Amino acid sequence: xxxxxxxxxxxxxxxxxxxxxxxxMGSGKPRVVIVGGGAGGATAARYxxxxxxxxxxxxxxxxxxxYYTCFFxxxxxxxxxxxxxxxHSYGTLATNGVNVVHDWAIGVDRxxxxxxxxxxxxxxxxxxxxSPGIDFVEGAVEGWDTSAQNAMPHAYKAGSxxxxxxxxxxxxxxxxxxxxxxxPNPFRCPPGPYERVSMVAHLLKANNATAKIIVAxxxxxxxxxxxxxxxxxxxxxxxxxxIGEDFGGGNVSVDPAAMTVTIDGEVTKVDACNVIPxxxxxxxxxxxxxxxxxWAPVNSADMSTKADPDVYVLGDSSQQGDxxxxxxxxxxxxxxxxxxxxxALTGSKVFPAKFSNTCWSLIEINxxxxxxxxxxxxxxxxxxVDGFISKAGETAEVRKATYEESVGWYTGITADMFG
Amino acid sequence: xxxxxFLPITFASTIAASVVFGEGLGDAxxxxxxxxxxxxxxxxxxxxxxxxxxxxxGIFGRKAGTIVGFAYSKSMVRAxxxxxxxxxxxxxxxxxxxxxxxxxxxxxxxxxxxxxxxADLLAFLRGYSDEPINIPEAEPxxxxxxxxxxxxxxxxKGDPEYGEYLSGECKTCHQSGxxxxxxxxxxxxxxxxxxxxxxxxxxxxxxxxxxxxxxGRLSDEEIAALAAYFKDHE
Numbered sequence: 001x002x003x004x005x006x007x008x009x010x011x012x013x014x015x016x017x018x019x020x021x022x023x024x025m026g027s028g029k030p031r032v033v034i035v036g037g038g039a040g041g042a043t044a045a046r047y048x049x050x051x052x053x054x055x056x057x058x059x060x061x062x063x064x065x066x067y068y069t070c071f072f073x074x075x076x077x078x079x080x081x082x083x084x085x086x087x088h089s090y091g092t093l094a095t096n097g098v099n100v101v102h103d104w105a106i107g108v109d110r111x112x113x114x115x116x117x118x119x120x121x122x123x124x125x126x127x128x129x130x131s132p133g134i135d136f137v138e139g140a141v142e143g144w145d146t147s148a149q150n151a152m153p154h155a156y157k158a159g160s161x162x163x164x165x166x167x168x169x170x171x172x173x174x175x176x177x178x179x180x181x182x183x184p185n186p187f188r189c190p191p192g193p194y195e196r197v198s199m200v201a202h203l204l205k206a207n208n209a210t211a212k213i214i215v216a217x218x219x220x221x222x223x224x225x226x227x228x229x230x231x232x233x234x235x236x237x238x239x240x241x242x243i244g245e246d247f248g249g250g251n252v253s254v255d256p257a258a259m260t261v262t263i264d265g266e267v268t269k270v271d272a273c274n275v276i277p278x279x280x281x282x283x284x285x286x287x288x289x290x291x292x293x294x295w296a297p298v299n300s301a302d303m304s305t306k307a308d309p310d311v312y313v314l315g316d317s318s319q320q321g322d323x324x325x326x327x328x329x330x331x332x333x334x335x336x337x338x339x340x341x342x343x344a345l346t347g348s349k350v351f352p353a354k355f356s357n358t359c360w361s362l363i364e365i366n367x368x369x370x371x372x373x374x375x376x377x378x379x380x381x382x383x384x385v386d387g388f389i390s391k392a393g394e395t396a397e398v399r400k401a402t403y404e405e406s407v408g409w410y411t412g413i414t415a416d417m418f419g
Numbered sequence: 420x421x422x423x424x425f426l427p428i429t430f431a432s433t434i435a436a437s438v439v440f441g442e443g444l445g446d447a448x449x450x451x452x453x454x455x456x457x458x459x460x461x462x463x464x465x466x467x468x469x470x471x472x473x474x475x476x477g478i479f480g481r482k483a484g485t486i487v488g489f490a491y492s493k494s495m496v497r498a499x500x501x502x503x504x505x506x507x508x509x510x511x512x513x514x515x516x517x518x519x520x521x522x523x524x525x526x527x528x529x530x531x532x533x534x535x536x537x538a539d540l541l542a543f544l545r546g547y548s549d550e551p552i553n554i555p556e557a558e559p560x561x562x563x564x565x566x567x568x569x570x571x572x573x574x575x576k577g578d579p580e581y582g583e584y585l586s587g588e589c590k591t592c593h594q595s596g597x598x599x600x601x602x603x604x605x606x607x608x609x610x611x612x613x614x615x616x617x618x619x620x621x622x623x624x625x626x627x628x629x630x631x632x633x634x635g636r637l638s639d640e641e642i643a644a645l646a647a648y649f650k651d652h653e
Contacts, residue, residue: 047587051583328591331591332587332588332591335584335587335588339584339587349580349581351581351584351585354585354588354636356588356591356632356633358592358629370629372628372629372632373632374632374633374635374636385636386632386635386636387632388628388629388631388632397500398500401497401500401501404601405592405601405602406601407600407601408592408594408599408600408601408602409591409592409601409602411594411598411600411601412590412591412592412593412594412600412602413591413592415590415594415595415596416587416590416591416595
């Protein structure tokens with residue numbers, strides 16, 4: 001099985017694809033086509049439709065009808081959220097001037113300026129925005145490919161994979177072992193694997209207090225490392241064994257049939273295993289021919305690709321410089337891109353690019369931490385301007401306020417994406 | 420609008436205030452009379468208890484929103500958690516325009532616009548804090564970070580179209596519908612309050628790392644543009 005974005009909803013989208021044939025074009029208005037309805041694509045669609053006030057025909061191609069945010073999916077694993085609370089529909093976008101086409105984009109003809117759909121037909125564009133998230137690098141973890149994703153879920157595209165991983169953790173025998181194979185840089189959501197470790201530990205502490213967590217990590221350090229390690233020692237003492245690069249964490253293979261993980265030659269039998277492989281740009285970016293290696297290089301002023309001024313890439317798939325791959329970043333980039341695309345098509349005023357990002361992570365209930373930065377467009381890349389990070393040893397009330405702030409942010413950004 | 424009428428005075432006074440601090444806190448005797456404006460809600464002195472507002476003994480050096488048993492607004496508690504401590508400088512800003520420093524404070528007081536009156540009141544309050552002799556006449560930060568809001572900056576007419584574009588950055592966290600759900604609402608503020616609040620973050624008088632960072636790179640024109648946009652935001 002070939003891995004692609006949200007493969008788990010394949011049956012749903014196959015059934016709906018034929019119902020959602022491409023819109024009839026020909027209004028004479030400029031046409032923007034957006035592929036991928038996550039933090040980048042949904043935001044871009046919403047802002048272009050909203051700000052052009054009907055002056056631009058906006059089509060969003062997104063196979064799934066329910067979008068599960070990757071951000072906050074760890075809180076579902078920890079039992080702090082139910083799965084429905086991270087699910088969002090495209091209904092509001094569809095009633096606010098966005099043609100939402102539930103289908104797979106399977107090709108881009110940049111000469112003809114069309115996108116072809118799995119359900120048949122093509123959609124013409126004047127400007128194309130690709131925001132397809134991530135795919136996994138084949139062969140990145142020895143012994144694992146996407147056919148093994150049911151035995152050892154990645155759960156790095158939220159939805160049924162997340163539910164599967166949680167079910168497997170809940171089914172672990174008392175005193176059992178959970179293993180995570182962490183990804184190399186760069187990858188989606190730098191603190192994500194470590195927030196996940198925290199939430200798994202939280203879940204196990206309540207249900208399976210003698211269980212163990214092993215993390216095999218090819219990196220020598222990770223995002224907010226000292227904050228996570230401080231929190232793990234405080235809340236989950238003795239439960240988490242993080243094996244970094246120095247101790248062979250990068251020398252790892254898995255056997256999904258036998259449920260074993262081999263780290264630096266040592267074989268461990270595990271009861272649940274989360275494999276998060278190395279990542280690359282979503283498949284359609286490669287098909288469109290705008291990638292160079294694993295990612296799509298873009299111009300920092302407007303997110304247009306280096307390969308084609310009429311094709312833009314947002315979020316995780318883009319190679320833009322200093323911003324982390326996060327939903328917040330994608331949302332921020334989308335607004336800069338929307339402003340530029342609207343200006344190019346309708347002559348509306350184009351304002352200078354400003355980018356920002358904040359990543360909140362939850363270590364334990366009411367123990368939230370954050371890291372953030374602002375960025376500007378330079379000729380070379382999107383460059384960091386200023387930043388901050390939570391401090392070690394903050395009071396419980398600061399950490400609680402940080403967590404509450406993250407909850408507010410979740411409501412804010414999802415409203416900003418989906419209306 | 421009364422608020423607008425007061426504005427030019429407000430900003431002129433902001434600048435004057437730092438000068439006053441440089442020379443001392445003012446006349447505590449005169450402050451006693453000014454305190455009558457506060458007395459309906461606040462008690463101070465021996466055995467003072469919380470009334471509509473918290474008692475004011477020991478206010479200098481106290482973290483905002485931290486008297487146990489007093490029902491503060493969420494805004495005030497959050498300001499304290501974010502690091503707001505009552506000093507000559509922060510009290511002066513708060514007394515001048517409470518809502519510009521703590522957005523949804525329950526303190527229903529329009530503000531004391533006269534800088535000398537505030538200095539006198541602070542001198543009076545200072546007498547009821549522990550070891551007042553140890554409270555510096557001017558906080559080191561007050562002289563170092565003199566509020567340098569040129570009144571001209573606050574008369575800049577913001578471009579709401581630019582504000583709308585810039586607001587995209589705010590709306591990633593602050594809900595455009597105006598709900599306060601862990602992150603405060605920022606819509607429909609009076610333009611001046613909005614601008615003062617942003618300048619206070621920019622000058623690190625308001626304490627929140629994200630907001631200090633975001634405001635820190637906004638130009639005066641951009642703050643005015645945002646204020647102009649959010650004023651009417653539906």
